[in-house]
Amino acid sequence: MDWPILSLVIFLPLVGVGLIAFVPADNQENARRVALWVSTGNFLVSLLIWFNFDRSTAAMQFVEEAEWMPMAGIAYRVGVDGISMLFVLLTTLLTPICVLSSWTAIKVRVKEYMIAFLILETFMVGMFAALDLFLFYIFFEAVLIPMFIIIGVWGGPRRIYATFKMFLYTLLGSVLMLLAMMAMYFDAGTTDITKLLVHDFPAKLEPWLWLAFFASFAIKVPMWPVHTWLPDAHVEAPTAGSVILAGVLLKFGGYGFLRFSLPMFPEASLAFTPLIYTLSIIAVIYTSLVALAQEDMKKLIAYSSVAHMGFVTIGAFTMTVQGIEGSIYQMLSHGVVSAALFLIVGVVYDREHSREISHYGGLVQRMPVYGITFMLFMLASVGLPGTGGFVGEFLVLLGAFRANSWVAALAATGVILGAVYMLYLYRRIVFGKLTKDHLKKILDMDKREMAVFAPLVIITLWMGIYPSSFLDVMHVSVEALLKQVETSLAAAGHIAVVGR
């Protein structure tokens, strides 16, 4: 490919923004259509990356470079490897789904809503594709602007509190990362991520850099105890906002750990692994228990997200092939499954305007298609073999077992607890007799809603039945990442910590 396909995927949504800007404000239908067509078109373009991706090399592909701020050596560099490519596709897949799912739910300021989502897509794709520290940072933080607006304008009653909390938490973490990035530049003399990956930072500096990045990524993941912004943001966000938040934004942290913390600061990563394990296990067990006690469907799924992301961080820091691949796989499947679960909540919320679990019950009597879809994603979230959720959790546990059997044992309890709260949720909402009067006339999913779920169902099953098509993409890159960590650690005198 000699044309700038990645830049096209990054900036095509902005073309959509320009088009929507010219749609008259009262013509909501056209704003929706433009957003849907542009984001779908962008997904199709991004599929070209999937088909043209060379699965046999760990090098960055589709690389583009353009001068930007020569004075500081900062350039516009983008490219993808086996790790980031899948996240780019996840983003371009979820955006049209978000647009379609908001078709009837968003009735005010439709134009602005669609513009916000398209800008958000640009920033998210740019974040995953960036190969320059500062370009990465700019996209990483710029995401906050549209997200702040989406939750603040179209959110629920406590939206202002939630959106401020989200914004300030994330900003606090990322400004420290910014300073660390500058320190990295002054040590390495470059902001090119591919060069920084092989740069050896001084042992004195490394822990500080690691901590600064950790501050940012831990809040983004989010890890216990800085996860509290997430349930608030999820509960108040409109459905599509939750979808994108759970589906893509939470992956920023995990992706950051894999892209920056592990390969660039391997010694510090090794030293801080117990911290990561501890926080992750607390996240897995504690937030699962918290989820069990929730009365609000969205809050329950939000807490389950925190628990699932605990697996991601455990896997990433096991420094084994299985663990890291499992961690990426878990992020991808969680991106699809949790997005679908929030959409599931959105379906009944659009009809009943309530997220209370006690508001529902016996829905299967009137909504069989809904019941089946819900069941599929509920089981995927639990980690049933045959769904994407299983592969990720299994690989993470496998990797964790090789690294530290206690961690694996404790994390495995999280799987059981996950089954408990998800099945309990499902039983209360879908099963039982339909006794509540206000539900007697509730309608099953219509065609538009089925169209929203169809791609997610296919991908979840595909990921569960034939994981190789995704693992093949990431395998070489993960191997290279581990090799990089291994050599740095060996140079520093640590022997055989990396499991291959």
Add this chain to the structure above:
Amino acid sequence: MALAQIPNLVPVLPEIFVACMIMALLMLGVFQKGALADHDVKSFRLISGLSILVLALTGLLVVMVTGGRMMAFNNMFVVDGFAIYAKVLILIACASAIVMSSAYMERVGVARFEFSILIVFATLGMMMMVSANDLISLYMGLEMQSLSLYVIASFQRDDTRSTEAGLKYFVLGALASGMLLYGASMVYGFTGSTNFEILAAAIKGGNKSVGLIVGIVFVAAGLAFKVSAVPFHMWTPDVYEGAPTPVTAFFAVAPKIAALCLFVRVMVEPFGNAVESWRQVLIFISVASMILGAVAAVAQTNIKRLMAYSSIGHVGYALIGLCVANETGVRGILVYLAIYLFMNVGAFACILCMKRDDRMVEKISDLSGLSKSHPMIALALLIFMFSMAGVPPLAGFFAKLYIFWAAIESGLVVVAVIGVLTSVIGAFYYLRIVRVMYFEDSEAPLDTHVSRELRWVILAMAIIISFYFVQPNIILDPAAQAASTLFLR
């Protein structure tokens, strides 16, 4: 014979041009007056238009008169890349202040032609400030600017708040000038000269007596007052709140830029060799300004007061560059000032649109529902607010980036960490404005009519701020060049 030679006036050409034009405009205004009843407004419009033209022509002259480092008036006046850069910013700021004020002045019935002439007078003072190469010419420029500003602050003379603001500004400004003069006299007493180059040589030669240091600190205190840095900031919120809004818009930008550039030149050129003696003082001033600017703004309800605290905070960030006191630091300051100029002009243009039943309103809560009644202005103000909070990809982020860049490079990590933490607190109150505009509904929307000039100013500034990231070198390169001229020796 030296006396017989004609002094080389080429470097001062822009200033001489402005001075002559002021006289001409003044006469024009006076002779035009008195013929008709509504002549006030007419001559106001004419003189405003001509003043903008004069400022534009001056800008052209400033850019054209180049030739490395040029001296005039017996080395009391210097023109170098730094001065040229600063003058261009000052001229843009002053011209936009005149553009923004016209509609307001006519509406409140103080459309007198002296207003724009006073602004041009202040411009002349500022241009002399940034070109000063001697403590005496420094003081002359500073006072010329300040005296014009005192009058402008109380320009709405029937309004008690305006006159109060002018008086406050005058009394405290005079105090600061006194401190500055006292410091200058100490410096003179311990070195025997007021010329920047001789001072620099004397300090380099080892003259670091206590008296000199005390003098430097007094000069710095006087200048800190002019840039409204903590602990000399007390006047700022009151003056900003009391002065007519277009005047506040002017105060927040042009004099700040001029005074900061002057501050940079004084600390770096003559006193640069004594940097170890004054760095701690400036670090304190900078950190205190950042903290106070962020914390005190949180509780404000008046948007002009909020902008006052915000500007205190911004000065704190810019001063980090001066604490670094090297080329990267000064480059950071210069970029910061340029972007600060665009953000503030834009934000104040939005504030000037806030009127209900043809009267200005200035409570933050008055902005509620702005996104519905004025979607474009709300969007622009959102851009300015996110930019001031330093969120990428808007220009304000790059301003902070270059400043922190310099701080990290020279090891001022603690200052940088405090800086980014206060910027998070600062984000809170900038977001509050976004919240009011976008998340809250209003019972009484603001007037929909917005004057054409304001629309254009807002549009231009919003475009600059949002798309600066595309070509950051447009400001970065000239700033780097300007900064390098300060460190030639």
